[in-house]
Amino acid sequence: MQEIKNISTYRQSLKDKILETSMKMFQEKGIRAVKMDDIANRLSISKRTLYEIYDDKERLLFEGVKKFHxxxxxxxxxxxxxSSNVMDVILYAYKQHVESFRHTNPMFYSDMEKYPKILKYFDQENEDAHAQFVDFLHRGVAEGFFRDDVNYEIVACMFDVLGKFIMSRMLYQHYTMEEIMSNIVFVSLRGICTQRGADILDRFLEDKQ
Incomplete structure (x- = not known):
């Protein structure tokens, strides 16, 4: 029984290591540039062992994207x-996204367009997150950072469209994420801010210049 448990523990550990290593390789080189052989060699395991755990690259990519998302x-x-206020959350999310893009080859995102299962997953995630985002925006109203004369259901739809536009037009291949966020996302966000919220955004953008 102990031996079976040890095998199960080892296999789960290996599965996690495969996900972590493969995602790093995908982000470094792009998805299409990384073969299953490359992943097996990086981990010093046989290709057979890799395929026993993940039977193809799409499943491996899907599980990795889902886990890290x-x-x-x-x-x-x-x-x-x-956090005590929504502005702290927004600025944290901004820093997180910028840091992620900074260490990711743009080909990773364009390659992902070739995997319908992953695109469907993100579409579903966005649908599930929509209501939460609307609640978040209303929290900002209650805290005095967002205006109270705005239809936030429409605003949430606008930000959904913005995100899809950025990815579908592959703007990340032409501009840094800082430029995209500052010139598209933050400009749109500033429009729903009260003066109190706008002052925080302006100070943040000034400090990082």
Whole structure:
């Protein structure tokens, strides 16, 4: 029984290591540039062992994207629960996204367009997150950072469209994420801010210049 438990523990550890290593390689080189052989060689395991755990690259990519997406969401959720105001959450999320893009080859995002299962997953995630985002915006109204004369259901739809536009037009291949966030996202966000909220955004943008 102990031997079976040890095998199970080892296999789970290896599965986690495969996900972590493969995602780093995908982010460094792009998805299409990384073969299953490359992943097996990086981990010093046989290709057969790799395929026993993940039978193809799409499943491996899907599991990796889902895991790391969930980790980031949990981090933002924790910050949201523990933060005293919505502006702290927004600036944390901004820094997180910028840092992630800074260490990711743009080909990773354009390659992902070739995987319908992953695109469908993100579409579903965005649908599930929509109501939460609307609640978040209303929290900002209650805290005095967002205007109270705005239809936030429409605003949430606008930000959904903005995100899809940035990815579909591959703006990340032409501009840094700092430029995209500052010139598209922050400009749109500033429009719903009260003077109190706008002052915080302006100070943040000034400090990072």
């Amino acid at each position: 969930n980790i980031k969401n949990e981090q933002i959720k924790e910050v949201s629960i523990n």
